[in-house]
Amino acid sequence: MSAVLELNQIAKAHDSGNGRRVQALDGISLSVGAGEFVAVRGPSGSGKTTLLLIAGGLLAPDEGAVSIGGRDLGSMTAESRARFRAGNVGFVFQQFHLIPYLSVLHNVMTPAVAANIGDAPDRAEKLIARFGLGSRAHHPTARLSTGERQRTALARALLNRPRLLLADEPTGNLDADNAERVMAGLSDFAKNGGAVLLVTHDNNATDRADRVLLLKDGKQAGAPAG
Amino acid sequence: MKIWGMIWREIAFRKLNFGLALFSVSAAVACLVGTLTLLQADERRTDRLLAEKEAEVAKAGAGLEDAIRRITKGLGFNVIILPEDQNLNEMHLEGSLSKQMPEEYVHRLAKSKIVTVNHLLPTVMKKLTWPETGLSVVLYGIRGEVPLQHRDPKKPLLDTVPEGTMNIGHHVSQKLGLRQGDETVLLDQKFSVGKVHGERGNIDDGTVWINLAKAQELLGMQNLIHAIQALECHCAGDRISQIRAEIAGILPGTQVVERGPPALARAEARDRARQSAEDALARAVASRRELRGQREAFAAVLAPLICVGAAVWIGFLMLGNVRERRAEIGILRAIGFRSSQILLLFLGKAVLFGIVGTVLGFVAGALAGASLGEMPVGLAWLQDPEAPVHFGLALSLAVALSVFAGWIPALSAARQDPALVLQEV
Numbered sequence: 001m002s003a004v005l006e007l008n009q010i011a012k013a014h015d016s017g018n019g020r021r022v023q024a025l026d027g028i029s030l031s032v033g034a035g036e037f038v039a040v041r042g043p044s045g046s047g048k049t050t051l052l053l054i055a056g057g058l059l060a061p062d063e064g065a066v067s068i069g070g071r072d073l074g075s076m077t078a079e080s081r082a083r084f085r086a087g088n089v090g091f092v093f094q095q096f097h098l099i100p101y102l103s104v105l106h107n108v109m110t111p112a113v114a115a116n117i118g119d120a121p122d123r124a125e126k127l128i129a130r131f132g133l134g135s136r137a138h139h140p141t142a143r144l145s146t147g148e149r150q151r152t153a154l155a156r157a158l159l160n161r162p163r164l165l166l167a168d169e170p171t172g173n174l175d176a177d178n179a180e181r182v183m184a185g186l187s188d189f190a191k192n193g194g195a196v197l198l199v200t201h202d203n204n205a206t207d208r209a210d211r212v213l214l215l216k217d218g219k220q221a222g223a224p225a226g
Numbered sequence: 227m228k229i230w231g232m233i234w235r236e237i238a239f240r241k242l243n244f245g246l247a248l249f250s251v252s253a254a255v256a257c258l259v260g261t262l263t264l265l266q267a268d269e270r271r272t273d274r275l276l277a278e279k280e281a282e283v284a285k286a287g288a289g290l291e292d293a294i295r296r297i298t299k300g301l302g303f304n305v306i307i308l309p310e311d312q313n314l315n316e317m318h319l320e321g322s323l324s325k326q327m328p329e330e331y332v333h334r335l336a337k338s339k340i341v342t343v344n345h346l347l348p349t350v351m352k353k354l355t356w357p358e359t360g361l362s363v364v365l366y367g368i369r370g371e372v373p374l375q376h377r378d379p380k381k382p383l384l385d386t387v388p389e390g391t392m393n394i395g396h397h398v399s400q401k402l403g404l405r406q407g408d409e410t411v412l413l414d415q416k417f418s419v420g421k422v423h424g425e426r427g428n429i430d431d432g433t434v435w436i437n438l439a440k441a442q443e444l445l446g447m448q449n450l451i452h453a454i455q456a457l458e459c460h461c462a463g464d465r466i467s468q469i470r471a472e473i474a475g476i477l478p479g480t481q482v483v484e485r486g487p488p489a490l491a492r493a494e495a496r497d498r499a500r501q502s503a504e505d506a507l508a509r510a511v512a513s514r515r516e517l518r519g520q521r522e523a524f525a526a527v528l529a530p531l532i533c534v535g536a537a538v539w540i541g542f543l544m545l546g547n548v549r550e551r552r553a554e555i556g557i558l559r560a561i562g563f564r565s566s567q568i569l570l571l572f573l574g575k576a577v578l579f580g581i582v583g584t585v586l587g588f589v590a591g592a593l594a595g596a597s598l599g600e601m602p603v604g605l606a607w608l609q610d611p612e613a614p615v616h617f618g619l620a621l622s623l624a625v626a627l628s629v630f631a632g633w634i635p636a637l638s639a640a641r642q643d644p645a646l647v648l649q650e651v
Contacts, residue, residue, distance in 0.1 A: 058560055078565070113567070
């Protein structure tokens with residue numbers, strides 16, 4: 001299995017706010033292959049989100065290297081990383097981060113503004129239908145339920161056919177049914193050859209993962225499988 | 227969907243933010259355009275008023291000049307061309323002339339290009355005792371003025387005396403008891419009295435005017451005259467020298483005598499009338515110019531203040547917009563939006579309210595300016611050939627102002643750290 005995401009000895013520290021440096025991540029290594037669903041689990045403050053942001057090239061590590069599809073993110077400029085993300089990475093966040101002035105359809109199509117996606121309208125409609133949002137396509141996001149919002153966010157993350165899907169507590173605000181639908185969406189993406197890195201503190205959310213990495217105080221608490 | 231599609235939708239979503247920015251640009255443009263329109267209206271009104279004033283002054287000046295001309299016309303000819311050998315004492319002391327010159331001289335003068343004199347009047351002038359009455363009189367033989375051929379005809383200073391008619395001075399009338407219409411005999415010729423002149427207090431009171439040809443006949447001076455009377459032109463400088471030089475070139479063997487004071491007074495009076503009118507107009511022009519200068523100075527201070535005020539206002543609005551959209555910026559950066567795209571997302575909006583604000587402000591300013599300036603709007607801008615230039619300038623300025631004001635907020639948005647934002651919200 002070829003590695004889509006490679007994290008090698010990642011370390012990251014940040015200011016705690018009272019002048020002390022906190023080691024958010026310390027020597028984390030992880031590899032996620034194509035078709036693999038990896039979950040990172042740990043309590044709040046364990047460094048999960050920091051790890052996810054580093055994996056997506058939104059945050060630069062203090063030490064270590066990150067590569068996606070064999071491309072070293074550390075050697076890219078911020079603009080190059082943005083361009084690279086637009087074609088290769090999808091994000092799903094706990095807070096959905098939908099754009100309030102756009103409809104469901106236009107939210108899903110947002111990645112097409114950043115990157116050239118030839119079949120964006122067709123693909124957006126298919127994704128919307130797939131996630132059960134067909135009747136809501138032209139609704140403003142403010143009128144959606146939380147489950148619908150997260151499904152919209154997931155559809156948006158998949159529009160650019162990413163190689164890597166990064167999900168940060170995607171079920172944190174959802175009821176069981178909607179959580180299940182979102183997890184199923186992530187799982188399907190992996191089954192279709194994508195790589196998924198899910199960070200969560202919820203034990204139930206890791207059921208569908210192929211592997212689980214445990215984090216505690218920025219360190220690997222459990223050995224990653226593979 | 228493109229970036230501009232997102233901009234339009236964001237504007238539609240946050241109407242108040244866009245409306246306030248739009249108002250700011252519109253107000254700034256309206257103030258500038260309104261001020262320009264007011265100044266333009268003022269300029270047009272000034273031009274109109276000055277034209278009216280100029281016409282009034284010209285009319286009044288012409289009227290005054292004409293009045294003075296008519297008043298001073300009675301002062302008579304002021305240049306006399308005499309034969310060179312004529313003793314001037316005879317003329318001054320006795321009011322009579324004895325030396326003669328051909329009448330043809332006056333025609334020669336009239337055909338010449340002479341410019342220093344006009345109103346040419348050939349005369350005979352002889353002091354004699356009226357045999358039938360025993361009264362000493364000066365006999366004047368006159369005819370109509372001989373027009374200068376290279377000049378427009380002028381109204382004669384002195385009309386001719388019809389044949390068989392005599393005009394008489396006040397003293398003659400008193401002494402002989404002659405009234406207008408009376409019949410009398412002079413040198414065996416019958417005359418009827420055409421005019422009796424009022425008392426003038428000079429030699430005219432003892433003068434009898436008859437037709438030149440008749441006088442020449444009575445005095446045995448066929449085709450001869452004693453003098454050519456003329457009116458000097460109102461030329462600057464040493465007039466009499468110029469006149470003498472010019473006439474000497476045309477009529478050699480003559481002398482020129484100037485009767486100064488009356489004509490001089492006439493010229494000076496006309497000068498003063500013209501000068502007075504021109505001074506009044508110049509004062510009016512200066513006053514309007516000063517007023518316009520004050521308004522322009524005020525506008526020169528007001529315009530930058532309005533621009534700065536609008537820029538600050540837009541800057542704050544844009545900054546508020548950026549803060550409100552922090553999460554949006556974070557997710558867009560995560561999705562893969564580049565800094566330049568984020569910058570465009572905000573500056574594009576600034577360009578839009580710059581353009582729309584210019585159109586609204588231009589119309590509002592033109593309407594307000596025209597209304598305050600009491601000028602038809604169509605006249606103010608639509609018929610102004612420079613209107614497109616002004617609109618282009620206003621548009622460029624407003625868009626530049628909007629982009630400038632939105633630049634720092636937009637730049638702060640483009641430089642936002644998405645990781646930080648996504649961890650915060």
